[in-house]
Amino acid sequence: MNIIVITILALCAIGxxxxxxxxxxxxxxxxxxxxxIDEVEEALPAANCGGCGYPGCRAFAEALVKADDISKMxxxxxxxxxxxxxxSILGHEIKxxxxxxxVVRCNGTCENRPKTNQYDGAASCTIAASLYSGETGCQYGCLGLGECVDACNFDAMYMDKETGLPVIIEDKCVSCGACVAACPKDIIELRNKGPKSRRIFVSCVNKDKGGVAKKACSVACIGxxxxxxxxxxxxxxxxxxxxxxxYSKCKLCRKCVLVCPTHAIHELNFPPRKEKPAEKPIAATVKPAAAPKAEAKTEEAPKVEPTANDETTENK
Structure with a gap:
């Protein structure tokens, strides 16, 4: 009995x-x-998408609290x-x-960029890009395997079966940048939405010379x-x-769109252009015919007054 008590007391003393x-x-x-940090984390949307450049909302909250200037975060x-x-939580003024x-900067649809071979491998853009240049003559264009769609956690993208290109759903896109990081061809870019969601951009990333680029894709930028x-x-x-x-310098004048010979520059969400009224043909000015010249008046012979000799002659 004493041994049990001593053991219990010893264990209690050790604890x-x-x-x-x-x-x-x-x-x-x-x-x-x-x-x-907890207050800032509660204010964040808890998406943990990594679009802020940090692995999660908690890490971003810690960085915000420690930063002296958060204007660029x-x-x-x-x-x-x-x-x-x-x-307001951290006492900083936010602009x-x-x-x-x-934005998907590739317009190499099946019609514009015909296939030259067929890929039969893993359905991953990263794997396909590491193996070869792609199914078409353009080594810079979209591979069409949808890895960017899989990376999007907000259902803001889908693959168009007709064109073979990803489509962005503006209303759902949160600009997290996950699709940008997932694309091995770097054809997806984050750009300003612009006023009324109007944007102008070159929908091509082909760096080949004009003739080679044009041969691979009919709407490629030829430089x-x-x-x-x-x-x-x-x-x-x-x-x-x-x-x-x-996009920080572009004023959306759309002059560049009109002069692009391959239509590689895209304009989104603009109203249709007003058609210029057809120019009226300039009527040929016909000079009125010159009035006929007045005929020269024939001068009448001057009347000769009869002389005295003439009168005597008549009387005879």
């Missing part, structure tokens, strides 16, 4: 001693965590409303950021530079035989 030691160790190595899913709430949306010369705002650059429109 109390261990608890005291752990308490002092925890106090010694305690890590302070700012309580605002953004939650694409929550948008300006969430960031303004975060700014409204321009909303962005994913002719006409759009560069036409743009009055210096928003278009030409590099490696490929034109690119800077």
């Amino acid at each position: 109390v001693t261990a608890a005291i030691i752990l308490f002092f160790v925890a106090q010694k190595f305690k890590v302070y965590e700012d309580p605002r 953004n939650c694409p899913v929550g948008g300006n409303s969430v960031m303004s709430q975060v700014g 409204a950021a321009e909303p962005t949306v994913a 002719c530079g006409k759009c560069v010369k036409e743009c009055p705002f210096d928003a278009i650059t030409l590099e490696n035989n490929l034109a690119y429109i800077d």
Whole structure:
């Protein structure tokens, strides 16, 4: 009996001693965590999409609290409303950021870009891109296997069976960038939505020379530079035989769209162009016929007054 009691007391003494030691160790190595991290995390949408550049909303909340300037940090899913709430928690003034949306910069449909072979392998764009250039003559275009669609957690993309290209659903796209990271061909880009969701962009990433690009795809950018010369705002650059429109400089004048010979520049959500009235043919001006000249009047012979000799002659 005494052995049992001694054992119990010994175990209790060991437990109390261990608890005291752990308490002092925890106090010694305690890590302070700012309580605002929890508040910021609650304000975030908890999508954990990684569009902010951090592995999750918790990591993003910690970065926001520790940062001295959060003006360049953004939650694409929550948008300006969430960031303004975060700014009020942290005491920062947040400027409204321009909303962005994913854009597919490839128009190589089955009609525009005919196939030259058939891929029969794993249904993964990454695997296909590592094996060969693709089923068509364009090595830069979309592979059409839908890896970007699988990466989207918001059902904002689908593959069009007729064109073989991914389609973005604007209303659902949160601009998280998951599709951008998933595409091995880098044909998806985040661009400003623009006023009334109007955008202009070059729907091509082919860097081959004009003849080669045109042969592979009928609507490829051939690097002719006409759009560069036409743009009055210096928003278009030409590099490696490929034109690119800077959306921060573009004023949506649409002049470049009209001069592109291959229709590689796309304009979205614009009203239809007004047709110019047909020019009236200029009527030939017919000069009126000259009035006939008045005929010269014949001068009458002057009357000769009879002389005295004439009168005597008549009397005889």
